[in-house]
Amino acid sequence: MARIVFHYFPGDSFLHRWDARCRFLGLLLITATLIQTSIFWFFLDSIFLFFLFFLSRLPFRLFFKDFKFWAIFLFVLFLFQIFLTPGGRLPLFPWLPVSQEGLLQGGLTSWRLGLMIGYALLFTATTRPRDVCEVLVWMLKPIPFLPERRIGLMVSLALRFFSRILDQVEEVRAAHQARLGDRNFNPVRKAKFIALPVLRRSILEVEEVTFALAARGYQENLPSRLSKIPLLHWIPIILMAGVLLLSLWIK
């Protein structure tokens, strides 16, 4: 069966219970603070990230498993910056081919990217894909000429097809191997022999799904059933927006 690994981690924390739409708005507000290169904001956002992480009660193992790839990337990026940015040498270690400007720039860039990734991972780990679909429909609803219901249907169809295709690829690969097809080293033929049967089967399946939808009388003009956001869930957003506006006003 399908090997879809959802990045969502089930839980019963405040963050899990917080309405996904408010959570997404919160993510946007935090991302807005990270656009400017300000050590004050980076520091505040780092503390807030740790606070939210403890609040989410997610296992550290899960978070670091996802973060591991990014940590390696950020480290390589940091090394690039410190060694390749021109500038004065470090007074304490003049023998090191590292510039002061590179150290500062590399540190800030990696810090900002690390925070962005950390917040995005936290959002994904605490939000069910179905809730994200709801967020999307809610966000797209006010935009004129955008069929939010159709987009919702397409996302659910895409998820359904995705697992079917992965299964079909395995079947085709096994059939190909049974016929000694894996001994052919021509890459064009290799790609064609895997992609073509999968594509043909999938396209034939499209017709069946189309009929199934038509037979069930699929319509786009039905009223959407989005729940109302409870007033309490708006409070963290109002607080976050308040802090952001206050800091901009003081600046």
Place this chain on the structure above:
Amino acid sequence: MPIEKLRSVVLCSLMASLMAAGAFIHVPIGPVPVVLTNLFVLLSGLLLGARWGAASAALYLLVGAIGLPVFSGGRGGLAHLFGPTGGYLFGFILSAWTTGFISERFRRSMTGSVIAVIFGSLIIYGLGVPWLKAITKMTWNKAWMVGMVPFIPGDALKAVVAVILLRSVKPILDRPIRSVPE
């Protein structure tokens, strides 16, 4: 909704899923393993045209953004979408649109398809490399060397396969949809 339009909606979802599955299908042809996502991006433009092709690429990004591991290497989520390789991902939308647009202008002829996949492939780099440079603060030279040169042979191969696949599956799509049985 007319049944032809409904079929386009379902087909668009299928192409998005194929793009996602393409990230899992590795074809080892050298030091850089080739994944088939780009192939299905180009194919969606060729098969569905500019509008629906771009919609299927956008849908693929949407599915990735909600956290499913559909991007290359089994990754997903907003971090990956807005990360260093985000330019390539957003380039998929423009690539599918351009491929479809050129293919439609040439009335889906063989020559048109070849020109379309060449431009479609270039557009992905056109967005991906500057994005990579902006995020990582690399020099232009390095960004091109890291973000484009190693992938050129694989992408050329995918463009060829996309045109071959188009010729194989186009007859299935071109036939009129059967009417719903009474």
